[in-house]
Amino acid sequence: MEARLILVTGGARAGKSAFAQEWAHALGDGKVSFIATAQALDEEMRQRIEQHRAERPPTWETLEEPLEVPFALSQARGRVVLLDCLTLWVSNLMLAGREVLPEVENLLAVRAEAGKTLLVVTNEVGMGIVPDNPLARRYRDLLGAANRRMAEQADVVYLLVSGIPLKLKSL
16 A cells, blocks of 8 residues: 555534544554544543544554654554544644644654555634634634645545535545
8 A cells, every 4th residue: 555645624523533534444454543632631522532532443553642743653553544633733732832834844754754644634724703812813824834734745635524525635
């Protein structure tokens, strides 16, 4: 299998994670690594994380890494790696005071060297109203730039709308 970068984007609760998991399962032949970026900082997020864990096959390797995603990718044993999600990773980086776009470039460089297929799940947050505060605007802008960079490098890009996958880019 040729290593590819596959980007899955869309709105909240559009079915992105389930779609990406189906792809990873089909491509990975059981050899899938899952990089989780969520942090259980409150009870509601802890429940979401537990639900996501339950939805993944128990045979998948899970790497819970909120910040060092490029390192996690370099350590992943699967030939297919699912990163869920870029949205939270960007937020985690911002809140840690780290520069987002150089981190994204580092992830792309590690992916190129790793020779693995990487599926990246992200949210499209720039289609709504302009946020009313500087932090939210900065987040929207940085995530938009990160998504754009991923899409530029991706071999395949899907947009999920109401559970329906729309192929935007393919080889």
